[in-house]
Amino acid sequence: MRHIISILMENEAGALSRVVGLFSQRNFNIETLNVAPTDDPTLSRLTVTTVGDDRVIEQITKQLNKLIDVVKLVDLTEGQHIERELMMVKVKAVGAQRAEVKRTTEIFRGQIIDVTPSVYTIQLTGEAGKLDAFIQALGANTLLEVVRTGVSGISRGEKVLSL
Amino acid sequence: MELLSGADMITRFLADEGVEYIYGYPGGAALHIYDAIHRQDKVHHILVRHEQAATHMADGYARATGKPGVVLVTSGPGATNAVTGIATAYMDSIPMVVLCGQVMSHLIGEDAFQETDIIGVTRPIVKHSFSIKHPAEIPEVLKKAFHIATTGRPGPVVVDIPKDMTAPTEKYEYVYPKKVKLRSYTPVGRGHTGQIKKAVELMLKAKRPVLYGGGGLILGQAAELFTELARKLNFPVTTSLMGIGAFPQTDKQSVGWLGMHGSYEANQAMHHSDLVVCIGARFDDRATNNTAKFCPTARIVHVDVDPSSIGKTVRVDVPIVGTATSVIEEMLSLLDESRSAPDAAALTDWWKQIDDWRASRVGRLYEPAQPGEPMKPQQVVEAVWKATKGQAYVVTDVGQHQMYAAQYYKFDKPNRWITSGGLGTMGFGFPAAMGIKLNKPQEEVVLITGEGSFQMMMQELSTCSQFGIPVKIINLNNQSLGMVRQWQDLNYNSRHAQSYMQSLPDFKMLVESYGHVAMKVEKAEDLDAAMEKAFALKDKLVFLDVYVDPREHVYPMQVPQGSMKDMLLSKTERT
Ligand SMILES: Cc1ncc(C[n+]2csc(CCOP(=O)(O)OP(=O)(O)O)c2C)c(N)n1
Ligand SMILES: [Mg+2]
Numbered sequence: 001m002r003h004i005i006s007i008l009m010e011n012e013a014g015a016l017s018r019v020v021g022l023f024s025q026r027n028f029n030i031e032t033l034n035v036a037p038t039d040d041p042t043l044s045r046l047t048v049t050t051v052g053d054d055r056v057i058e059q060i061t062k063q064l065n066k067l068i069d070v071v072k073l074v075d076l077t078e079g080q081h082i083e084r085e086l087m088m089v090k091v092k093a094v095g096a097q098r099a100e101v102k103r104t105t106e107i108f109r110g111q112i113i114d115v116t117p118s119v120y121t122i123q124l125t126g127e128a129g130k131l132d133a134f135i136q137a138l139g140a141n142t143l144l145e146v147v148r149t150g151v152s153g154i155s156r157g158e159k160v161l162s163l
Numbered sequence: 164m165e166l167l168s169g170a171d172m173i174t175r176f177l178a179d180e181g182v183e184y185i186y187g188y189p190g191g192a193a194l195h196i197y198d199a200i201h202r203q204d205k206v207h208h209i210l211v212r213h214e215q216a217a218t219h220m221a222d223g224y225a226r227a228t229g230k231p232g233v234v235l236v237t238s239g240p241g242a243t244n245a246v247t248g249i250a251t252a253y254m255d256s257i258p259m260v261v262l263c264g265q266v267m268s269h270l271i272g273e274d275a276f277q278e279t280d281i282i283g284v285t286r287p288i289v290k291h292s293f294s295i296k297h298p299a300e301i302p303e304v305l306k307k308a309f310h311i312a313t314t315g316r317p318g319p320v321v322v323d324i325p326k327d328m329t330a331p332t333e334k335y336e337y338v339y340p341k342k343v344k345l346r347s348y349t350p351v352g353r354g355h356t357g358q359i360k361k362a363v364e365l366m367l368k369a370k371r372p373v374l375y376g377g378g379g380l381i382l383g384q385a386a387e388l389f390t391e392l393a394r395k396l397n398f399p400v401t402t403s404l405m406g407i408g409a410f411p412q413t414d415k416q417s418v419g420w421l422g423m424h425g426s427y428e429a430n431q432a433m434h435h436s437d438l439v440v441c442i443g444a445r446f447d448d449r450a451t452n453n454t455a456k457f458c459p460t461a462r463i464v465h466v467d468v469d470p471s472s473i474g475k476t477v478r479v480d481v482p483i484v485g486t487a488t489s490v491i492e493e494m495l496s497l498l499d500e501s502r503s504a505p506d507a508a509a510l511t512d513w514w515k516q517i518d519d520w521r522a523s524r525v526g527r528l529y530e531p532a533q534p535g536e537p538m539k540p541q542q543v544v545e546a547v548w549k550a551t552k553g554q555a556y557v558v559t560d561v562g563q564h565q566m567y568a569a570q571y572y573k574f575d576k577p578n579r580w581i582t583s584g585g586l587g588t589m590g591f592g593f594p595a596a597m598g599i600k601l602n603k604p605q606e607e608v609v610l611i612t613g614e615g616s617f618q619m620m621m622q623e624l625s626t627c628s629q630f631g632i633p634v635k636i637i638n639l640n641n642q643s644l645g646m647v648r649q650w651q652d653l654n655y656n657s658r659h660a661q662s663y664m665q666s667l668p669d670f671k672m673l674v675e676s677y678g679h680v681a682m683k684v685e686k687a688e689d690l691d692a693a694m695e696k697a698f699a700l701k702d703k704l705v706f707l708d709v710y711v712d713p714r715e716h717v718y719p720m721q722v723p724q725g726s727m728k729d730m731l732l733s734k735t736e737r738t
Contacts, residue, residue: 013294014282017283018286021287058474059474059475062470066469066471068290068345069347072347163346
């Protein structure tokens with residue numbers, strides 16, 4: 001099953017490589033990963049999506065917790081949560097395509113954030129599945145470039161991941 | 164207020180931390196530190212002949228004393244030479260602090276002379292690592308390094324020290340930090356009482372229980388409590404290879420150690436048990452054989468300081484995260500308070516079964532040598548046991564000799580059995596033995612090695628001459644990489660690809676050339692006399708080159724992918 005693990009870690013050189021190294025060292029899988037400092041500049045928040053059965057996920061969280069740089073973590077998929085991913089795509093947009101692409105973007109509630117006579121750059125936010133669907137809808141022959149941030153997540157309601 | 168250079172802070176900190184010996188080898192990036200060592204007399208430096216030996220010396224010391232071993236090496240090749248020793252310590256959870264010189268900060272990343280990203284290289288084999296970013300932070304970082312290395316599940320910590328951090332002209336205030344605070348690191352303490360109660364209930368109901376101790380009992384100084392628990396319960400006691408010594412092996416409650424080359428009765432007992440109470444072992448593949456067939460009728464209680472050890476390879480019914488001492492203490496008091504006692508009738512039957520397994524093996528452990536035949540390695544180990552009255556620190560390398568040592572030397576105390584269990588590092592033994600002897604000069608320290616392993620670290624004969632380290636070395640010379648050869652006999656139709664040691668040195672001449680004593684023993688009738696002579700020479704390194712049967716195999720040997728009880732018992736018998 002797919003899990004979203006959200007980690008608060010020391011914002012220090014080498015911390016990220018310990019987390020990433022752990023995944024390859026122990027043969028765990030990383031689907032997406034993102035990391036950035038938080039409001040507290042001594043902490044970074046890292047979100048990783050991974051797949052594995054219960055035993056593997058238990059090992060992943062235990063091994064991550066063992067890293068000295070990891071301060072706290074939560075498996076968001078254990079509870080109600082919100083996940084989002086940001087994607088930017090560059091698509092060919094000439095002739096009739098321009099209107100078609102624009103319409104599709106609107107349906108998916110994306111925004112065109114840059115324009116040239118032959119290219120649209122579109123921004124879209126949502127769950128990973130929605131981004132996949134958008135790419136599908138655009139069709140392979142219009143796509144020029146895709147960039148995705150990877151999943152970020154937060155729990156619903158009162159629950160917070162903080163010190 | 165005291166102003167010190169980074170280099171002086173290092174030596175001063177080590178002295179304040181109570182470190183007597185450090186093991187190392189100098190080089191450009193570490194020279195400020197070496198100069199600081201030269202200018203003080205509290206911390207003594209042992210100059211090895213290869214950095215790997217420095218790490219194993221520190222490791223051996225740590226295993227025998229429970230205190231962290233400290234290593235100092237230079238950047239680049241000095242640091243990479245230490246890698247095998249760091250990995251060895253990591254796999255067996257040994258507390259160690261490795262100080263590595265590094266090129267000057269402004270050169271890092273430029274492929275400077277002798278630059279290696281040692282933090283990167285060692286990342287998967289350390290408990291943690293630090294880079295010094297400013298000389299003033301040296302005391303605090305070192306304190307953190309020692310704290311992390313020695314608490315919780317211990318392990319090696321690397322500290323990378325760019326040369327400019329130790330410059331003699333740059334001085335900063337030095338205060339020995341008495342305490343450390345790490346918000347993201349809190350080693351576990353007591354176990355969950357509810358879980359411990361559940362475990363005790365299972366113990367009181369069990370009909371065929373086994374108490375299974377691991378290296379965690381030794382590291383956690385819990386052997387005495389474990390023994391008390393075993394006595395109170397009257398359960399059969401087994402250990403992992405690393406747990407040897409946690410319970411007296413000459414006690415009749417001991418069924419020996421378990422696993423691939425463990426005892427017949429230990430593996431049988433595990434397989435047929437209805438309750439395994441494991442404290443401080445990690446159920447690794449050499450201990451469990453095929454996990455799908457592991458202990459099919461047993462409930463498993465697993466106590467460990469490291470939560471990630473629990474449920475990693477086998478399913479566990481009652482997980483308990485906590486230190487061995489605190490959990491055993493709580494078990495003992497719960498047993499005292501309990502109105503019920505272990506099921507005596509069931510235990511009587513269980514012991515009868517175990518005694519039968521035991522009896523079936525008496526006198527059949529190995530085939531004694533016929534007159535005129537080469538000695539058996541097992542009999543040599545038995546002779547060492549006799550000669551040292553079972554009281555020695557016994558250090559091994561890796562191979563058949565290691566297994567014979569584990570099988571035929573009987574350990575009644577913890578910290579006396581010193582072996583590289585997790586990584587299985589040939590070359591570990593000699594330096595590890597040196598580290599112990601140096602720090603415990605009154606104790607008998609015996610290295611049981613093989614001619615293959617010994618050649619991996621034999622340059623340390625020189626270190627022993629320089630510092631006067633009189634270890635006793637028993638070289639079980641089977642003129643082959645015996646363990647490899649055994650697998651080739653079993654799995655490759657005796658095609659001995661590269662397992663034959665050609666051009667062996669004359670070990671006697673070699674050892675004597677360093678000023679030590681050496682004897683060659685080729686006949687069984689000379690063995691006891693040679694042992695006696697060797698151990699009588701208290702202040703000399705003595706090397707016994709004992710010629711043993713190259714065709715011998717280690718048995719029992721679990722059948723690959725089988726259950727615990729599936730064992731080869733000799734070249735012709737199996738369970
Ligand atoms: C550094 C290292 N290289 C290779 C091995 C694989 N290995 C395990 S046992 C063994 C043979 C050891 O030979 P020797 O020291 O003579 O011991 P014996 O088995 O003959 O008693 C080898 C090569 C190892 N454990 N460590
Ligand atoms: Mg050999």
